[in-house]
Amino acid sequence: MSPSSSVLEPEDGEPFARVHRAHYRGFVVDAPSVLPASLHDDVERAFDDMRSRGEFTHDVVSAGNKVSTTYVRRCLLGEDGMTYHYQKLRLFAQPWRGREAYEVVRRLNETLTRSARERCEKLGGAFAESECEYNVTLINYMETEGESEIELRNEEKFDLGTTSVSWHSDSSLRENSTVAVYHTYEAPERKDWRVALRALNAECEVLCVPLEDKATYYMCGEFNATHHHAVLTGSSARYSSTHRVAVVAKDTFQYIKRRCIDALAIVPDLERENKPLDAKQIQFLADVHREVEFQWIRMFHLQGEAHAAWHDTYWTRKIAELTEAWDRMEACFRVILSKLKRSSRSPESPPRAYAMLLYALKTVKELRDEYTKRTKASAYASLPPSQRPVDLPAYDNTSPLPFELKPVIYFLEEEQNKV
Ligand SMILES: O=C(O)CCC(=O)C(=O)O
Numbered sequence: 001m002s003p004s005s006s007v008l009e010p011e012d013g014e015p016f017a018r019v020h021r022a023h024y025r026g027f028v029v030d031a032p033s034v035l036p037a038s039l040h041d042d043v044e045r046a047f048d049d050m051r052s053r054g055e056f057t058h059d060v061v062s063a064g065n066k067v068s069t070t071y072v073r074r075c076l077l078g079e080d081g082m083t084y085h086y087q088k089l090r091l092f093a094q095p096w097r098g099r100e101a102y103e104v105v106r107r108l109n110e111t112l113t114r115s116a117r118e119r120c121e122k123l124g125g126a127f128a129e130s131e132c133e134y135n136v137t138l139i140n141y142m143e144t145e146g147e148s149e150i151e152l153r154n155e156e157k158f159d160l161g162t163t164s165v166s167w168h169s170d171s172s173l174r175e176n177s178t179v180a181v182y183h184t185y186e187a188p189e190r191k192d193w194r195v196a197l198r199a200l201n202a203e204c205e206v207l208c209v210p211l212e213d214k215a216t217y218y219m220c221g222e223f224n225a226t227h228h229h230a231v232l233t234g235s236s237a238r239y240s241s242t243h244r245v246a247v248v249a250k251d252t253f254q255y256i257k258r259r260c261i262d263a264l265a266i267v268p269d270l271e272r273e274n275k276p277l278d279a280k281q282i283q284f285l286a287d288v289h290r291e292v293e294f295q296w297i298r299m300f301h302l303q304g305e306a307h308a309a310w311h312d313t314y315w316t317r318k319i320a321e322l323t324e325a326w327d328r329m330e331a332c333f334r335v336i337l338s339k340l341k342r343s344s345r346s347p348e349s350p351p352r353a354y355a356m357l358l359y360a361l362k363t364v365k366e367l368r369d370e371y372t373k374r375t376k377a378s379a380y381a382s383l384p385p386s387q388r389p390v391d392l393p394a395y396d397n398t399s400p401l402p403f404e405l406k407p408v409i410y411f412l413e414e415e416q417n418k419v
């Protein structure tokens, strides 16, 4: 099959309709007229307002060992405390209650939640059970070829031209949840922004769908998991707001705050004089310490000082709270170390406590090395300094433990040999 014969577009008529029915039923498009004209206007103004304030930025993501910058600029809005994790990066959602522009996006979100539900019910079967209570939207701003300082990539499998977002399924979503994408672009008459769709479990043509300005498309139920989608670049700038039901099990401030509270609750016990160290307690403390340091605090500072300034109404304070808790955990590790040092042969320091602390600190050391390497990736060089990683949390000679844990690990290994 030549590349062109393996791609179908709506203008192909019946063959397109047949393949769509057979393999892409979960992909549905709403014409602009489905939403009120006033909402279209408000949303466009809101996006422009956010863009004029510099709120759309490139993400520096990581896949395997490769660190790269996204072609699109993005911005995440959502419920209080929500984050969205993709390609080893945690995005922190700007709460969509409060500012006028964000309230408009929240209104769009509510409207799309309702339309998505109607669309899924209409499709029936398993689609009707799918979830569409959107808790975040990842908004993309896409430039056209030549406008962006980052070169667009060519789609090579099917020869579809340049992609603004290459083939993928969205990650970190609730299973079988529907994704709704609203978009708007500068030159509506051209109708040249398209999404490409590809079935993963079927031998069939790829679909290429041009989308009218201000249209919405839905990937219903399991569609996202059973297909890949890509965005084919048009000839004028475009916004797309991608509404998602993001997973929440380990991805909200409320969750990590609870974990910190639980960890700090065992600190007095671990620090009590003459109390034998409990390896299980050390393990729990270490798990939370590692999670809050690498999944939250460092993920935040990785995204630079402009990002922190943008988040000053919500996340900066939350990250400060988490850092305070983490500091307390570092201090507790220090106390545990002193206990082990003082009484290396007493029953207060069972060998399992050594082994556990040693394992925990080695893991932290490895993750810190990996993090440091990531912050030095060349991808950051193309970004303004205000978007490069910030070296926080800070260490000085009053810190309970050093950033570089090598000497501490060495000490523990020596002590363990004596036991
Ligand atoms: O812009 C679009 O139409 C979709 C963008 C997308 O796939 C994404 O943000 O994950």
Ligand SMILES: [Fe+2]
Binding pocket: 168, 169, 170, 229
């Ligand atoms: Fe996507």
